[in-house]
Amino acid sequence: MIGRAAVALLVALAAGCTYHNVLFNAGELYTLAEEHRRAGQDTSARSAYADVARTTGPAVRARPDADWADD
Numbered sequence: 001m002i003g004r005a006a007v008a009l010l011v012a013l014a015a016g017c018t019y020h021n022v023l024f025n026a027g028e029l030y031t032l033a034e035e036h037r038r039a040g041q042d043t044s045a046r047s048a049y050a051d052v053a054r055t056t057g058p059a060v061r062a063r064p065d066a067d068w069a070d071d
Contacts, residue, residue, distance in 0.1 A: 026055050029055065
């Protein structure tokens with residue numbers, strides 16, 4: 001029984017870490033997009049914004065009421 005509980009805990013932790021890693025990476029991409037936008041590099045900015053939407057889309061659709069979803 002302890003083995004199953006440990007596996008369940010590890011799976012939950014791994015899922016949580018993966019989930020928050022996606023959001024962290026999206027934040028970094030957004031910062032990069034903003035830097036490109038401010039520098040007048042519109043093509044690079046659009047590409048980075050598209051990457052943000054692509055990487056966070058599944059997370060936002062899965063939890064649209066989350067605190068960070070409207071960010």
